[in-house]
Amino acid sequence: MSHPKFVSFSRNGSTGYGLLIETGVVDLSARHGSKCPTLREVIEAGALTLLAEDAKSLPADFPLSEVTYEIPIPQPEKLICVGVNFPDRNEEYKDGQSAPANPSLFIRFPRSFTGHDQPLIRPPESPQLDYEGEIVIVIGKGGRRIPEAQALDHVAALSLCNEGTIRDWVRHAKFNVTQGKNFDRTGSIGPWLVPYVDENQLADIELKTRVNGEVRQSDRTSRMIFSFRKIINYISTFTTLVPGDVIVTGTPTGAGARFDPPIWLKPGDVVEVEADGIGILRNTIADEV
Known part of the structure; x- marks a missing residue:
């Protein structure tokens, strides 16, 4: 359907x-x-x-x-992103630690995103623009301390995100990644919102990212370290979720930073993020004018 x-x-x-x-x-x-x-x-x-x-x-x-x-929700109150949320992605850190007990979270601002079929913008400060394909959940019913069992009742819609990142800028300081995640129009959300109907839309779907037609990331949501239910439960413990809040739920292994040498996005590249039943989010790359 x-x-x-x-x-x-x-x-x-x-x-x-x-x-x-x-x-x-x-x-x-x-x-x-x-x-x-x-x-x-x-x-x-x-x-x-x-x-x-x-x-x-x-x-x-x-x-x-x-x-x-344009991005589907133009001015969400909150735009919260989950960091390491796939097993192979966790292993990339080579710190000997098993999967963490709680999700890593950070905030992005709406103007750090652009819409489908628009270019991601590579800033003059760094050539290290990278891609991260992710699934987006949009909150429909607000709440605080939402139990996992009821968490998906609070979802209104699904979308996709290319959570574009300036890699060297996420390492500028000791404790945070905020700077490298918030350059204007380095990421994208879209192309559209698909209404959330039931858990089959999320439980075990394939998520993949292609660069110039080559599959770079591919995994299934059933392998996520933190389920969609857990993410909503955890975030709503410390902040009240409200309708229109956007949660970006984590990316598989295979970003450009993990190649040797790294492969950064450059003008002319085409990046596609695709998930079963949601669609394909497509963006080109351009230098900031």
């Missing part, structure tokens, strides 16, 4: 959101924007399924070629 695809976009100088159909985009923001200015408010209202039902019989308002993809 194909799930609805909700896109955030810019067109003719304004931003909006809509439902992607075969012939183009049904402009939902034109119809519902006064109550729900962005997909964040749609999610907060619990209206994704309702809007998809209402829109499926409508014609496209404009072709896809007229829009620029």
